[in-house]
Amino acid sequence: MEIQQQFEQFLSQRGMKHTNERREIFRAILDMDAPFDVDKLLFYLKQQGEKTSKATIYRTLQLLLESGLLRTISLSPAAARDTLYSLCGKYRAYDHLVCTGCGKVRDIEKQQICLSCQTITKELGYKLESHSLRIFALCPECQAKGIKTC
């Protein structure tokens, strides 16, 4: 099924209305080419001539999180600010590689991580739900530029 239709279906299941705003916000999210933050989304929508309000953006993001189509990435261990969102249908991976030089985020998908999580939880008697791995590393470009991190 198309991802747009999954969203429509989710709205129907909840008895929620299929509004223009929700469609436009979701379309904009599909256009994002990397994990994005609210500011980026707001700016993009304004650029497209949409005058969707901040409140509706936040409300729709919340909906998408609940639908499981979208997920958040907590980035730096220092800043709890500036949450990034990532579309699950587009970016399968729940794990991220963060460049400590330029801040660029890319997705990674490694079966071995999942296996480790399974082992760890089983050993401790926990029931695994999900996991999230963030690796902080310097990307090749930043290394070439001679950027060092404090």
Next chain:
Amino acid sequence: MEIQQQFEQFLSQRGMKHTNERREIFRAILDMDAPFDVDKLLFYLKQQGEKTSKATIYRTLQLLLESGLLRTISLSPAAARDTLYSLCGKYRAYDHLVCTGCGKVRDIEKQQICLSCQTITKELGYKLESHSLRIFALCPECQAKGIKTC
């Protein structure tokens, strides 16, 4: 070396003063028995009769982060709020197991994760700095209570 002395040494190295407030805040952090948030720390200090201001708490936490004695944990994928802090000398692990039932956090330390991170970054030409793994799972107690997560 005692961890208290490491902090004192760090202050000296920076030419900073050894104040009562800094000592008391650090003592309170040592008393915390799990990763804690600012509210918990504030409450504990008040309980102890300290009237340290919010601003000083935040300033000292920042100092401790810079010293490398303390680190932050970004917890839930949903809430970017309520940053947790964890003492490095006390809790060695940088990886955490979060119960999706009661929210309890425990530290885990698995060499296999480190190895995976090394492999992944090497493959992509990145230079590994650090990583942070969060596993979300239901703890044995919550399973026994029949708690299910949405």
Next chain:
DNA sequence: ACTTATAATGAGAACGAGTCTCAATTGCAG
């Protein structure tokens, strides 16, 4: 199509975690 009930929206007020300001206080070198 036309109503009607009700969900959703927009604008801006409110909230709250964290930061900043600046006058008062404290640590410490001399």
Next chain:
DNA sequence: CTGCAATTGAGACTCGTTCTCATTATAAGT
């Protein structure tokens, strides 16, 4: 002991996010 620079406390401020409520839009029933 003194003087001065670093530190502190109290509260103002910031800014991302949420809430409020009057207005608007959707969809079910006629």
